[in-house]
Amino acid sequence: MAALAIRRLPPAGPAPPVPASPRYPVKRLQLTLSDVKLWASAFGGEIKSIAAKYSGSQLLQKKYKEYEKDVAIEEIDGLQLVKKLPKIMEEMFHKKSEAVRRLVEAAEDAYLKHEFDADLQYEYFNAVLINERDEEGNYLELGKEFILVPNDHFNNLPVNISLSDVQVPTNMYNKDPAIVNGVYWSESLNKVFVDNFDRDPSLIWQYFGSAKGFFRQYPGIKWEPDENGVIAFDCRNRKWYIQAATSPKDVVILVDVSGSMKGLRLTIAKQTVSSILDTLGDDDFFNIIAYNEELHYVEPCLNGTLVQADRTNKEHFREHLDKLFAKGIGMLDIALNEAFNMLNEFNHTGQGSICSQAIMLITDGAVDTYDTIFAKYNWPDRKVRIFTYLIGREAAFADNLKWMACANKGFFTQISTLADVQENVMEYLHVLSRPKVIDQEHDVVWTEAYIDSTLADDQGLVLMTTVAMPVFSKQNETRSKGILLGVVGTDVPVKELLKAIPKYKATAWSV
Numbered sequence: 001m002a003a004l005a006i007r008r009l010p011p012a013g014p015a016p017p018v019p020a021s022p023r024y025p026v027k028r029l030q031l032t033l034s035d036v037k038l039w040a041s042a043f044g045g046e047i048k049s050i051a052a053k054y055s056g057s058q059l060l061q062k063k064y065k066e067y068e069k070d071v072a073i074e075e076i077d078g079l080q081l082v083k084k085l086p087k088i089m090e091e092m093f094h095k096k097s098e099a100v101r102r103l104v105e106a107a108e109d110a111y112l113k114h115e116f117d118a119d120l121q122y123e124y125f126n127a128v129l130i131n132e133r134d135e136e137g138n139y140l141e142l143g144k145e146f147i148l149v150p151n152d153h154f155n156n157l158p159v160n161i162s163l164s165d166v167q168v169p170t171n172m173y174n175k176d177p178a179i180v181n182g183v184y185w186s187e188s189l190n191k192v193f194v195d196n197f198d199r200d201p202s203l204i205w206q207y208f209g210s211a212k213g214f215f216r217q218y219p220g221i222k223w224e225p226d227e228n229g230v231i232a233f234d235c236r237n238r239k240w241y242i243q244a245a246t247s248p249k250d251v252v253i254l255v256d257v258s259g260s261m262k263g264l265r266l267t268i269a270k271q272t273v274s275s276i277l278d279t280l281g282d283d284d285f286f287n288i289i290a291y292n293e294e295l296h297y298v299e300p301c302l303n304g305t306l307v308q309a310d311r312t313n314k315e316h317f318r319e320h321l322d323k324l325f326a327k328g329i330g331m332l333d334i335a336l337n338e339a340f341n342m343l344n345e346f347n348h349t350g351q352g353s354i355c356s357q358a359i360m361l362i363t364d365g366a367v368d369t370y371d372t373i374f375a376k377y378n379w380p381d382r383k384v385r386i387f388t389y390l391i392g393r394e395a396a397f398a399d400n401l402k403w404m405a406c407a408n409k410g411f412f413t414q415i416s417t418l419a420d421v422q423e424n425v426m427e428y429l430h431v432l433s434r435p436k437v438i439d440q441e442h443d444v445v446w447t448e449a450y451i452d453s454t455l456a457d458d459q460g461l462v463l464m465t466t467v468a469m470p471v472f473s474k475q476n477e478t479r480s481k482g483i484l485l486g487v488v489g490t491d492v493p494v495k496e497l498l499k500a501i502p503k504y505k506a507t508a509w510s511v
Contacts, residue, residue, distance in 0.1 A: 088500045093467075096492055097444045099196040099203060100469045103488040104442060106192045107208060107471045111485055114185035117177075124183045125165040126174060127223040128231060142174060146220060154204065155455045157221060161197065164190055164206075165220035169213055170230045171422060178212045186216050189488075193218035196490075203490055204455065208471070209235030210486040211245075211430065213423070235487075236426055237278045244445045244468040244487040246432040248283035248353030250306055250346060251276070252339040255298075256363035256391075257290040258330030265391045269362045270321045271418055272389055275425040276360055277318065280309035282448060285352040287342065288317055291335035292328035306346050332366055333373060340377035343384055356432055358385045358410070365390070365397030369404060378408055386410040387428045434482030437472045444469055449494055463494040 052058055129143030139145060146165065148158035166183050168174040186208055193206050197218075208216040215235040225231045235241055253276060255269055273288060280286055285306040288298040297303050298320045307313050339359045346352050366388075378384050386408035388401040393416045405412040411431045413424040436443070445468045452464040468489035472482075 096467045110185045110188040112474050122184045127165040127167040160220035163220045164218035167215040169234045182210050182212050206490045208488045209241050240466040240468040240489045241487045242281045244470045247355045249356040250352045251286040251358050253288045253360045254335045255290045256330045257326050258292045261326040271421045277314045284309040336373045360387050362389045364392045366400040382409050388412045390414040433484040437482035
């Protein structure tokens with residue numbers, strides 16, 4: 001069908017005469033509005049005919065007519081829908097929380113009945129060693145046969161839904177008496193794991209992260225080390241553990257960079273700072289100050305304030321640690337004054353955690369106790385805890401550092417090698433958890449959503465959240481000391497929460 005273009009010419013006076021040809025006489029074409037409407041109608045009809053022919057719309061209409069009697073339009077009360085949704089979500093949250101609470105009760109009861117045995121020999125299922133054999137075909141120690149079957153609910157991963165197994169960090173001895181005793185009494189959680197899964201088949205991973213470092217996981221699964229034969233995972237560094245074990249905190253880290261800290265000591269000090277950062281979560285705030293005769297903020301742009309301990313900020317500070325070098329004389333009094341002033345001013349602004357406050361001191365010694373500074377800023381309330389880390393094998397100034405920590409409700413530890421860093425840093429978490437333990441505050445914690453690669457499906461990585469709760473000692477002789485046994489938790493995929501939201505939309509709203 002040809003298209004006809006009509007162009008309106010501007011008025012420019014009478015048109016010039018068209019020369020006539022006796023052979024081809026000229027006829028003037030005149031179009032009216034009705035002619036254009038007629039063409040448009042014809043064009044539209046042609047398009048409709050073609051669309052009906054090739055789209056199958058008439059067939060669809062026929063099918064709809066066949067099922068019309070069986071289909072009804074239901075009007076949804078929007079207000080009732082809004083009221084119903086919170087109840088559905090509340091029931092789901094309650095179900096997950098109750099599963100965790102049952103694990104807490106079972107763990108505390110098991111520990112209450114257990115007596116520590118330094119000579120205890122116990123063969124448990126080590127998640128790294130299970131089903132491993134030596135050259136002669138015999139199962140390795142702690143690596144007995146452990147039946148693993150692919151399971152649809154766990155993305156077809158080979159798991160054991162009857163038993164849990166135990167992961168121990170590579171830098172820890174898997175037959176250490178503290179580990180063996182903890183694994184032994186926590187074996188009683190197997191029954192609760194299975195029972196929880198029977199009650200709520202939507203549950204996925206359930207686990208107990210011990211304050212001693214081991215990680216009991218249900219269902220049992222085999223862990224594979226990296227190319228260097230190392231498994232760096234430590235449950236005590238995970239967000240769910242940190243948030244459940246401690247309250248939000250504001251932390252100032254002081255690092256001695258005087259001349260005596262050269263070489264290995266400075267390397268250990270940097271690793272200690274990095275390990276402390278690992279224990280901080282999104283609810284915490286921090287800053288790092290290096291000191292000798294002067295103060296050197298690791299990030300000069302953040303002078304005099306604290307920043308949120310999210311992943312981006314922590315990695316940024318780690319990169320700046322490499323710029324530290326040792327020289328000069330350490331003036332700890334200047335650093336302590338700066339740290340106390342910063343915490344005091346930050347607290348008064350209403351920012352930060354508005355909860356616990358701490359100063360982490362990393363040094364190879366202190367020539368004084370600096371009691372006048374503590375008397376000025378921290379006594380008698382002692383709102384700021386002091387944690388001291390003595391770097392190196394020498395203990396000449398250990399007494400002063402011990403006194404500072406004890407006088408300010410903190411903790412002292414000595415770190416001689418890089419291998420000592422991780423375990424010694426973790427000790428401060430036990431101290432900060434004491435108020436919760438003594439008061440038996442079993443707060444349920446829901447973490448922020450995070451990406452999990454374990455159960456990645458066809459649609460990619462899975463968005464996950466974790467519900468966790470601390471486990472305390474109920475033994476009379478330890479209750480006053482506030483001993484944290486660990487944290488239990490279970491993962492909840494965000495898509496599981498979304499299932500509670502109706503897939504339809506309200507067709508009418510009544511308010």
